[in-house]
Amino acid sequence: MPEENRFEDSFAVEGGNFRAAGNVSGKIKRILKSIGINDNVVRRVAIVTYEAEINIVSYARKGQIVVSVRPDLVQVEAIDEGPGIEDIELAMQEGWSTATPQVREMGFGAGMGLGNMKKYSDAFHIDSKPGVGTCVKMQVFNLEKMLQPDYWLKI
Amino acid sequence: MNLETIVKELGLKVKCCPESLGREVKGGYIGDLLSDVIANSKPDDVWITRQIHQNIVAVASLKDIAGIILVQGAEPAQETVEKAAKEGIPVMVSDLGGFEVAGKIHRLIF
Numbered sequence: 001m002p003e004e005n006r007f008e009d010s011f012a013v014e015g016g017n018f019r020a021a022g023n024v025s026g027k028i029k030r031i032l033k034s035i036g037i038n039d040n041v042v043r044r045v046a047i048v049t050y051e052a053e054i055n056i057v058s059y060a061r062k063g064q065i066v067v068s069v070r071p072d073l074v075q076v077e078a079i080d081e082g083p084g085i086e087d088i089e090l091a092m093q094e095g096w097s098t099a100t101p102q103v104r105e106m107g108f109g110a111g112m113g114l115g116n117m118k119k120y121s122d123a124f125h126i127d128s129k130p131g132v133g134t135c136v137k138m139q140v141f142n143l144e145k146m147l148q149p150d151y152w153l154k155i
Numbered sequence: 156m157n158l159e160t161i162v163k164e165l166g167l168k169v170k171c172c173p174e175s176l177g178r179e180v181k182g183g184y185i186g187d188l189l190s191d192v193i194a195n196s197k198p199d200d201v202w203i204t205r206q207i208h209q210n211i212v213a214v215a216s217l218k219d220i221a222g223i224i225l226v227q228g229a230e231p232a233q234e235t236v237e238k239a240a241k242e243g244i245p246v247m248v249s250d251l252g253g254f255e256v257a258g259k260i261h262r263l264i265f
Contacts, residue, residue: 018208018210019209019234021210021213022210022212022213022214022216022217023213025213025217026213026216026217029217043198043218046217046218047193047194047217050193050213050214050217051190051193054189054190106189106206106208106210107187107188107189107206107210107211108189108190108210110188110189110190110191112188112190112191112194113190116190116193116194119194120194
């Protein structure tokens with residue numbers, strides 16, 4: 001496969017630091033744009049990365065976001081050390097949230113974050129251990145690439 | 156329609172980035188829930204909100220929003236203005252409520 005648009009990096013996210021919230025997603029968006037990833041993919045990655053970052057800031061002690069770029073997809077993994085999620089099915093329901101009143105006052109914690117991550121990614125998987133942490137893995141497909149007739153022959 | 160015209164027509168106070176007021180506005184979005192705005196706003200929208208803290212700048216920047224209008228005379232936090240200056244995103248203030256601001260801008264654009 002050609003080496004175009006390949007990239008992998010990991011970024012630390014500090015729990016509780018709302019002043020820096022959004023910095024990592026902003027950085028990732030700028031990198032994707034600079035290496036020529038198409039706008040639709042960049043927009044969706046920006047949404048899912050921002051939501052993942054906000055969740056780490058809102059709930060976890062610390063975490064990291066790992067982004068891997070291939071010509072046909074961008075993968076975002078958000079891994080945190082925090083309270084974890086007791087009931088993932090419940091947490092996925094829109095409007096359900098354990099956010100504190102302070103977090104809600106800022107307009108976060110509306111119970112839409114995980115839903116947005118699932119909606120704006122093409123593949124979504126969440127794994128969590130209460131008391132240990134949560135890992136959310138998401139992929140955003142670059143359909144333009146995937147639908148090129150000879151693309152799969154080059155892999 | 157650019158931001159400068161909207162500022163003039165609505166008598167907005169410009170808190171940041173007058174140099175970016177030439178930016179084209181294609182639509183708008185109103186919301187105080189950041190997840191709602193991040194999911195549903197579009198690039199080149201003007202964002203009407205009552206939130207004043209600095210995280211609104213991160214959302215606007217990620218979504219390529221043209222500018223932020225704070226309603227009911229709400230003053231942006233100092234960090235919000237500083238961050239917006241870094242990102243080049245105009246922050247404006249109206250004394251009107253969100254409904255009136257949206258109505259006036261809608262009439263101007265469409």
